[in-house]
Amino acid sequence: MPRVTSLILSSPLVFFLQVSLILATNAHSLSYIAKDSIIEIGIGREREEVMLKEESGGSGGVVNNWARVCDTCRAAACTVYCRADSAYLCAGCDARVHAANRVASRHERVRVCEACERAPAALLCKADAASLCTACDADIHSANPLARRHQRVPILPISGYLYGTQVGPAAGETEDQFMTQEGEETIGEEDEDEAASWLLLNPAKNSNNQNNNGFLFGGEVDEYLDIVEYNSCAENQYSDQYNQQHYSVPPKSCGGDSVVPIQYGEGKDHQQQQQQQYHNFQLGLEYEPAKAAYSYDGSVSQGVSMSSMDVGVVPESAMSEISISHQSASRGTIDLFSSPPIQMPSQLSPMEREARVLRYREKKKARKFEKTIRYASRKAYAETRPRIKGRFAKRTDVDVEVDQMFSSTLMAETAYGIVPSF
DNA sequence: TTCTAATTGCAGACCACAAAGGGCT
């Protein structure tokens, strides 16, 4: 009977682990699904959403059905909350209002919770790469033990010009910038072709563009990989620093791969500045005005490492894809959320952008965290094989006989034999 | 505040053996 027992016992356990992993890592994505009305839940909010639609006049503008409406324009979904003004603002109004003068630019703002989009975000979940308000954080991260293990850091308020040197950009452009944050998550899981479709910006534009959220990518993969390496390390430094300040968590090392953070001296070149700019963007650090024209809380930054507990085992087929941009990830782990800081092409039309986001969300929903079995027959043999302290043991003649007896008995009883379950 | 011991968490090793795959006849 050991064969049957092991098979029966293993399946529910695997199922439970898979469900737990998915819940733990995709809690945020589930909220996205709900917000997109793919699954209509959250009854208490619906009335207000209808009001939002009505207020927006059904003007064809893409307004998130769940988002709080901008207090200024009353037309777009808010993206940030200004503490000084006690106002929820959309990206466009935020740029316009806070770029108006020096005092306004110093207003501290926080990104709106990505789950409910109705309250200021208070915490950044590194595993989900999402900024959440305290209520949503409590809801999401109390769902299961794995979710509770998600590392969250308080979100620092942001100030200054968020949108580069360009004052008062068009609403669509600012929407792009926020959409980009979500698009960043894509790269870790998209295949290369799709990633390229997300990434391939005009190199010439990039090389001079100071408005790509303030961070630039010259289009060279190698350069970018360097950035990723550095980001992952430096972000840990940041979070550790923050932990030390607020949670008394001792600092961790940057990893055993000895990725030495780049020292930015007086003579730092342009690329290094770009890296540093992006890095600070991710970390939510403010830039010195003399050195950069923006600062923004990268609350949706993807430079987050996950514990192996959170992600399970890497499918081999996925390793090649992941390894390209996640060279520092430890073996056997998926660093899904430390995906590269890539920006979506700003010239995308709203329809195209929507389509890409939908495609991304579909793929995110379809993520598979379970281990991929290349040879099911080997798995079956491994599960039935005798073990001593977890190690495979030699099959004795008795074992073989018992196994044969079991097989013949079962065949006689069922008259059909054992059909593999794979 | 510093040091030491205990605890916890994690990655990797280990095992046997069927199947896969390559080389050769």
Next chain:
DNA sequence: AGAGCCCTTTGTGGTCTGCAATTAG
């Protein structure tokens, strides 16, 4: 060119082990 044989390599899962990080005293 295809078949058959032989040998090497691969992959599979549960447990243990060593190391590093963390916590407690």
